Amino acid sequence: MLPTWLTVEYLEPKLRAYCKDDQLKVLKIWAKPATGKGQNYVGIMTRIYVDYQQGDGIVQKKTYIVKQACSPDVPQAAVFFEYDVYNREMDMYEFLLPKMKELLQEAGISGKLTADAIAVDREYSTMILEDLAEYKYINADRVKQLELAHTKLTLDLLAKFHAASIILKQRHPELLTQCFFTHFFSRGKRGYTEVFTGLFRAFLSFINGQPELKKSYGQKLEKLHSQIMEIGAKIFEVGEQDLQTLNHGDCWTTNIMFQYDDAGKPETAVAIDFQFSNYTSPAIDLHYFFTTSLREEVQDLESQLIVDYYNALKASLEKLSYKGIFPSFKEFQQQFDSRRFMSLLSHLFKPVIIYNGSEVTSDFSSLYKDTEEGLRFQKAIHDSELVIRSTTRLLAILEDKGVLDL
Structure with missing residues (x-):
């Protein structure tokens, strides 16, 4: 599931800055867990799927990894x-x-x-990172x-x-x-x-x-x-x-x-x-x-x-x-x-x-x-x-x- 704060309005300026494209528009975001149960004890990993349109009109379909601190409880x-x-x-x-x-x-x-960091957000103890799977990196x-x-x-x-x-x-x-x-x-x-x-x-x-x-x-x-x-x-x-x-x-x-x-x-x-x-x-x-x-x-x-x-x-x-x-x-x-x-x-x-x-x-x-x-x-x-x-x-x-x- 997407964190409630991870909206189009949140992500769009982050991607604009990372891609150096002030006209970039995020069209759609959805998510899946990036790791199975018992595979990561230190945090919560989510793979997000993002469709965005560049300033030149080309639509890109990208994935990123959202890494969050584990819950305090x-x-x-x-x-x-x-x-x-x-x-x-x-x-x-x-x-x-x-x-x-x-x-x-x-x-x-x-x-x-x-992986490059697309964004580091200390308010939410979260990082949005490149998805290395897109470059065919695997474990x-x-x-x-x-x-x-x-x-x-x-x-x-x-x-x-x-x-x-x-x-x-x-x-x-x-x-x-x-x-x-x-x-x-x-x-x-x-x-x-x-x-x-x-x-x-x-x-x-x-x-x-x-x-x-x-x-x-x-x-x-x-x-x-x-x-x-x-x-x-x-x-x-x-x-x-x-x-x-x-x-x-x-x-x-x-x-x-x-x-x-x-x-x-x-x-x-x-x-x-x-x-x-x-x-x-x-x-x-x-x-x-x-x-x-x-x-x-x-x-x-x-x-x-x-x-x-x-x-x-x-x-x-x-x-x-x-x-x-x-x-x-x-x-x-x-x-x-x-x-x-x-x-x-x-x-x-x-x-x-x-x-x-x-x-x-x-x-x-x-x-x-x-x-x-x-x-x-x-x-x-x-x-x-x-x-x-x-x-x-x-x-x-x-x-x-x-x-x-x-």
């Missing part, structure tokens, strides 16, 4: 408002992303980063996860995004307001403490149901439970010598869209959903992406993927005429390794990301609360051979690298 709303996710994303689409696009274009670096399968070609395109996109953000901070530091230095593990914030400790409790419950995993890792994981928010805060901290970039903040399969050639091969990638973007080490984005979104055989190529990303980032910064400190590859590898705990924290979301069963919830808190519905949903999403296998693989790596030792 849904259970997860308090968490999202505490972390300022809606203002943050509106700032991204209104100020930061257009400036980053401009910087890349000036340097001759082609390709879209994301890869979150359950099957990404193979190598999709992974490399995403790393190139992240490198471009991170590079542009480094220049942005140098030239327009005023755009990076306080919300971009807030993250899941920010000290003094409370909402995500309940989320992550609840997710970890569900994870421990799963581990305790797997005799071999419990025997090998149970005690160490139990000890970590009360420490995860503090460890999370530490890995987000950056020193003067650390590479610092604006991170996407939620870089997983469903937040990346791909264009394909006629043979079905992915050609380009763009990012969507910037509610959790924050300024920290780019290693945070990489760990989150590698853990949540890559097939096992691609995860096995981690050392080469880090080289690919590092080289792409360096090349983009050279094109952008960056003159600041840039780490050697060995230094960057150390910065990446020192934040490996992020892969365990990211893994807490993996069971729901790759879940393909019939248990559905539209309540974000079902992921972490020990209510009857929550416990049932948590059991359902962990009950999978793929979850067992990926957990076994990850814990073996973390144990080998000493990450599970307090």
Whole structure:
């Protein structure tokens, strides 16, 4: 359904400004939900269909995505408002992303980063965005996860995004307001403490149901439970010598869209959903992406993927005429390794990301609360051979690298 305020009279001046056509006339608007139940916990997505007539008389039929904040009365709303996710994303689409696009274009670096914003309306906590489906961008399968070609395109996109953000901070530091230095593990914030400790409790419950995993890792994981928010805060901290970039903040399969050639091969990638973007080490984005979104055989190529990303980032910064400190590859590898705990924290979301069963919830808190519905949903999403296998693989790596030792 269309929001009651989204009328022809509301939309027409917005489209006139975006299309730079003072004679444009909106003829008709109608709508459909853009996501199914349980696919988007953070907001309400609506695809609107708009017929409009240009000043030259040509009639266009376009679709746009309307993205609204979730209602204040849904259970997860308090968490999202505490972390300022809606203002943050509106700032991204209104100020930061257009400036980053401009910087890349000036340097001759082609390709879209994301959808353009037609309008950002803070009164209604709403954005009207380009519909990337019109450019034939689609999501890869979150359950099957990404193979190598999709992974490399995403790393190139992240490198471009991170590079542009480094220049942005140098030239327009005023755009990076306080919300971009807030993250899941920010000290003094409370909402995500309940989320992550609840997710970890569900994870421990799963581990305790797997005799071999419990025997090998149970005690160490139990000890970590009360420490995860503090460890999370530490890995987000950056020193003067650390590479610092604006991170996407939620870089997983469903937040990346791909264009394909006629043979079905992915050609380009763009990012969507910037509610959790924050300024920290780019290693945070990489760990989150590698853990949540890559097939096992691609995860096995981690050392080469880090080289690919590092080289792409360096090349983009050279094109952008960056003159600041840039780490050697060995230094960057150390910065990446020192934040490996992020892969365990990211893994807490993996069971729901790759879940393909019939248990559905539209309540974000079902992921972490020990209510009857929550416990049932948590059991359902962990009950999978793929979850067992990926957990076994990850814990073996973390144990080998000493990450599970307090």
